[in-house]
Amino acid sequence: MRCQGVWTYAYMLVAALLMCVVAGAAPKKPVPVPFGKNYVPTWAFDHIKYFDGDSHIQLSLDKYTGTGFQSKGSYLFGHFSMRIKMVPGDSAGTVTAFYLASQNSEHDEIDFEFLGNRTGQPYILQTNVFTGGKGDREQRIYLWFDPTKAFHSYSVLWNLHQIVFFVDDIPIRVFKNSKDLGVRFPFTQPMKVYSSLWNADDWATRGGLEKTDWSKAPFVAAYKDFHIDGCQSSVNAKYCATRGKHWWDQKKYRDLDDYQWRRLRWVRRKFTIYNYCMDRKRFPVMPRECKRDRDA
Ligand SMILES: *[C@@H]1O[C@H](CO)[C@@H](O)[C@H](O)[C@H]1NC(C)=O
Numbered sequence: 381m382r383c384q385g386v387w388t389y390a391y392m393l394v395a396a397l398l399m400c401v402v403a404g405a406a407p408k409k410p411v412p413v414p415f416g417k418n419y420v421p422t423w424a425f426d427h428i429k430y431f432d433g434d435s436h437i438q439l440s441l442d443k444y445t446g447t448g449f450q451s452k453g454s455y456l457f458g459h460f461s462m463r464i465k466m467v468p469g470d471s472a473g474t475v476t477a478f479y480l481a482s483q484n485s486e487h488d489e490i491d492f493e494f495l496g497n498r499t500g501q502p503y504i505l506q507t508n509v510f511t512g513g514k515g516d517r518e519q520r521i522y523l524w525f526d527p528t529k530a531f532h533s534y535s536v537l538w539n540l541h542q543i544v545f546f547v548d549d550i551p552i553r554v555f556k557n558s559k560d561l562g563v564r565f566p567f568t569q570p571m572k573v574y575s576s577l578w579n580a581d582d583w584a585t586r587g588g589l590e591k592t593d594w595s596k597a598p599f600v601a602a603y604k605d606f607h608i609d610g611c612q613s614s615v616n617a618k619y620c621a622t623r624g625k626h627w628w629d630q631k632k633y634r635d636l637d638d639y640q641w642r643r644l645r646w647v648r649r650k651f652t653i654y655n656y657c658m659d660r661k662r663f664p665v666m667p668r669e670c671k672r673d674r675d676a
Pocket of ligand 1: 495496497498501502503504584585586587
């Protein structure tokens with residue numbers, strides 16, 4: 381009897397320890413988050429369909445309109461992700477975007493743009509970062525999978541030290557805080573999270589050569605897991621109360637770890653199509669933050 385008591389106690393101790401380990405191991409695997417918890421439609425409400433309550437949604441684009449949605453809250457820093465299955469089949473001319481943007485004139489923006497293609501031809505993932513209204517920081521990659529076949533997760537980590545773009549938890553781009561080099565970094569303007577599907581056949585596919593084939597409409601992109609773990613702020617607030625208290629604000633997330641740097645180099649070596657930091661025609665003088673980009 382006494383022994384049993386000891387064992388029960390031991391089990392409880394082990395269980396408690398395990399729970400601590402699990403709780404401390406951030407980032408946590410997000411529990412699927414329904415659309416309505418964090419987002420509302422922005423325009424063309426009738427072009428959004430909801431499934432399983434609203435844990436899964438579809439955006440559709442036809443010749444009349446595209447559609448989109450935005451976060452209810454504004455955020456200063458955080459970790460933002462969603463799982464998306466891109467428009468299948470002939471998606472040439474369409475763009476599916478997932479981005480963060482502030483709402484003022486000298487705006488900050490963090491962009492994922494998925495450029496569609498003809499059936500069987502590869503999508504391009506274009507990323508960009510705007511700070512204080514200045515963009516022109518495009519990078520383009522091919523993905524190592526077909527993004528129309530299954531849901532994949534796309535996420536942004538944004539803290540005072542870096543902005544990281546992830547595809548299925550593999551970093552594909554890092555924008556370090558290069559304030560010391562005289563480059564603005566987004567840290568005072570709260571951003572909302574947006575996603576949209578629209579027609580961009582004037583530039584998206586093969587530079588605009590491939591036009592949207594409207595006989596294939598509607599074009600449909602599917603979404604799940606609308607996870608946001610950010611520091612919520614009013615649109616005008618320059619700081620937020622919970623700063624420093626989130627997992628993504630901890631020391632560990634100030635830089636990529638060795639494994640992540642290796643994965644980033646792998647993406648760069650194998651999948652890069654375009655990097656503004658390497659474009660000497662467009663930028664005879666390398667943009668200052670590119671010094672950090674090359675460290676990758
Ligand atoms: C579309 O396919 C063509 C031919 O394979 C390719 O050159 C292009 O990069 C692909 N993607 C886009 C968005 O144009």
